Amino acid sequence: MKRGEILSAHQTRMQTETTTMKSNPTSRSTPELPPAVAAFEAAATGPEHPARTWEKLDSMLHIAALMEDILLHPQQDPVERTESLFRFLAEKMCRAADMAAEFAPVPEISSDILSGEEKTKDLFERAWTVYSNETYDHSVSLVEDRLRQSGFGEDFLKGRTCFDGGCGTGRLAVALARMGAGRVVAADVGSASLEFFRRQIARYGLHAVEVVEMDVTDLGAFDSEQFDFVASNGVLHHTPRCLPGLDDHYRLVRPGGFLWLYLYGAGGFYWAVYDRMRGLLADVSPERFCAHMRLRGVREGMTYTMLDNFFAPREYFLSSEILSRLRKLHPLEWRHQRGPSIFDDPSVYTGEKYGKYILGPEGEVRLAIRKMLS
Ligand SMILES: C[S@@+](CC[C@H](N)C(=O)[O-])C[C@H]1O[C@@H](n2cnc3c(N)ncnc32)[C@H](O)[C@@H]1O
8 A cells, every 4th residue: 555545544444443442352441542543554564575564663662662651641641642653653654665666675684683592482581581680679679669658568578478479580579578578489480580580589598488380370289368468460461361360369368468469451542552553563473573673772671561562462450340359259458559650559540631541440450459357
């Protein structure tokens, strides 16, 4: 398609987009995206060509940068900003298509500029294991702030038994142990993450942490009601057994204890934009994506955020649904988490002018749930 055709066709295409978005069962009341998104999609769709692929991958960098900025500025209208960027990107895509004849039919950038044979799983794991000790320490201190501000300071944690399901490289488990927990069991499926985590445990000189390699959507190996504090922080929404896995985490909490839960919130603009781009990336491997970002000089942290946001499978939830599900298993009380960033407390974020629009009507699912003494 040529530029003129694309820009005039995008309105027509838009009419079908709404139907497509609404047919996604997890999006529920997902906002419609501005028309320029469809214009960009049309411009980026076509035969595989080095110029088009380069431009498409570069566009993803612009999109991710804007989305992160939108998240941090819920006082600004996200629709206007998105419309303006996508219109610019659609133009650029069209120009790239016009220039196709100027490109020699060279092979694409090969993913072998990545070191060794990196498989997709390794790429995702590397996201969390490339950081310096300084960056790791900073992430631990952020988690400590979040715990303290949410009511789980040293006074609460002293001598407590904790479980961290999907611990990754263990920043939360390290924080819990440093703050005085008596025993912290930390589990994950990622062996590279756990290897990195064990090195951090040794560096911090912690003795209360036990590391287990396992799938945390089935916790049958653990007795019920044995932990004072059970955490699932940004894990279960990536798994195909999210809700049964959630029930299982709740089962491990002793009455009077807490479940610390973070899941992606349903119905927001932020994730809708990322999801919409997935179709355009269907023919791009994560390895190819990383190779492009490396050539472009993008810092690794940003590349891995994009890898996660554009490629990782996920589901979205509403806090109200989660709470009513768990309440049926055992009576509970709950409060929102708190923390140093604007999105730590969903009640603060949804109070911002465009907060509900960006992250959904209930914001992210960031809850501290207390299993009542029965
Ligand atoms: C986004 S990271 C979050 C890590 C950690 N909870 C944190 O807040 O830093 C998601 C983690 O979930 C882990 N994970 C995904 N599915 C899992 C499963 N079924 N069982 C155990 N871990 C899983 C991944 O290996 C990864 O370490």
